[in-house]
Amino acid sequence: MKFYFMHLMPYADLDLSYDEKHDSAWVTLPNSYFDPKKGHQLYNRYLDELEYADQLGFDGICVNEHHSNAYGLMPIPGVMAGALARRTKNVKIAILGRALPLLNNPLTVAEEFAMVDNITGGRLIAGMVRGIGAEYHSWGVNPAFSHERFQEAHDLILQAWTQPGPSVFEGKHYNFEYVNVWPRVYQDNPHPPIWIPSQGSSETIEWAAHPDRKYTYLQTFASVSTVARYMKMYKDVAAGYGYEATEDQLGWSLPLYVAETDEIARREAKQHIEAFLQKFLRMPMEMLLPPGYTSVKSMVGALSAKAGHSMKQTIDSVIEEGKFICGSPATVREKLEEYQAEIGFGHLLTLLQFGTLPAELTRKNMEIYSKEVMPYLRNVTAKKAA
């Protein structure tokens, strides 16, 4: 199993009473809430944390793309990846954007990723997503064509990476007379690893698991039962295609907090994970799921589920569901070992900073996790593989 340090780079200095006046930390929250002087401090602190993960022996670090919100300050994740490319030596750098349908020219992604891949000598992991629903409000891009544009942009980028240029691309949304990206990707056999982060979708799994692709499916922030269900679905789909999915094709991304004891962990994490859940993730359904973002069927499901129970998530509710792992090293080791054995994921992306979690607690979390959790799980999973 491989271990990654994932960052969202939230605007941790957010005035959390914003929700008395605004219904979301996305799209419409005035950017007057952002203080560039604090932003300067935060960006540099967060980059230091990502670099520190390299020294602590993580296999990879992950940056992310979101627009017009306090939840994540990386609208252009390539800027972060570029900064990290030179300051890290060993880690893979996963860019878990880019949100392809938002772009009018997806070749910019082919270029950006190829540059990072060249600078790092092949340490790039190429993430491709549709972005979350709110992004379609912020960017004005039509969500009704989100799926079409994703497919087409993906095909265009793959063509740019794998076919000798110049070549012609004839699509519905994108058309090019000269696809001829300089630089070529460093990992050119056949292309950099592609990861598909998703909140959970059978259509995405069918597509990612296809023998022509075999992309790594990355389940983001979801209950353990959901993670187990979608990863089983991936394996079943692969079997249906006539091959066995490897652990390398399955990843899980979740927030985690480990401290000296269960009690300390819970006490230290509580206000920060609840800020993440209740303040940074806050958005109305219409913002989260614009028309066409998911099928009408799944949207009816989501709206009915919302009507059924309160959406307020607490530290207790997310620990209970296994959306958040929190506790002493022994507790965290035990849970992860159990989940890994049961679900069989090969990539574990931990969000060790979340919400308002301050620098010193983030570092402590990273240190305890890398010293007391990672080596143990590496051994266990290596033995299993052998």
Place this chain on the structure above:
Amino acid sequence: MSFTESTETITGCKIRFMRGGKGAPLLFLHGSSGAPRWAPFMEKLSETYEVIVPEHPGFGASDSPEWLDGMSDLAFFYLDVIDHLGLDKVNLVGGSIGGWLSAEIAIRNSTKLASLTMIAPAGIRVKGLRKGDVFMWNAEQTARNLFHDQAYAEQILAIPPSKEGLETTLKNKLTTAKLAWEPRFYNPDLHKWLHRISVPTLIVWGDDDKVVPAGYGPAWQELIPNSRLEIIENCGHLPQIEKTDRFVQLVGGFIGEATR
């Protein structure tokens, strides 16, 4: 209420129709909430006209065809519908995006039209005059923002939606997004060709429209040569529902004059 329902296949697409009344043909083009039921204004109009109410491709019980990517596709489709129904001298009446659609049809070919009535149409942009962001509104905000008289909103909100109703709402919203998400509820080229509308045109607007503000009325009236603007007081985005009698009276008077 006397109307009949039917399904007809036009250009490979199954379309649900409601029809009622006898007289000169009146084709009603619905807005983004579709035309699920025979409304009182349809009934009243059917006392004088043969009222024909299709559900657009991608709405309600009609098919969602692969070819539907935008308003231009829908406009050409309706030229096929007019041919298919063998309509001549038809009175076109459209509300909201249906009003926009009626203008897109008329600039392409007005020869089969007798008159055009547009109710609070989307379709053009007046810089600085912002339309409501219907895609950001929840069910309650939508109901409230559609009407001036909140009693109408209360009436809608009192009935919890069924699963089927919710599915239809989402289907309609998806097609509305295809037609109008970006650019938002307008066609940047439409204003250049509105001079081609050669039939008498009535533009009807509620003075308290929170979806497409009544300030759009004068802009349309300037762009369409033979047009008249009527503003209805104390009325929201759906005059045909909120002020049925006044609306039917205006339309009747206008068509009477236009086709005399």
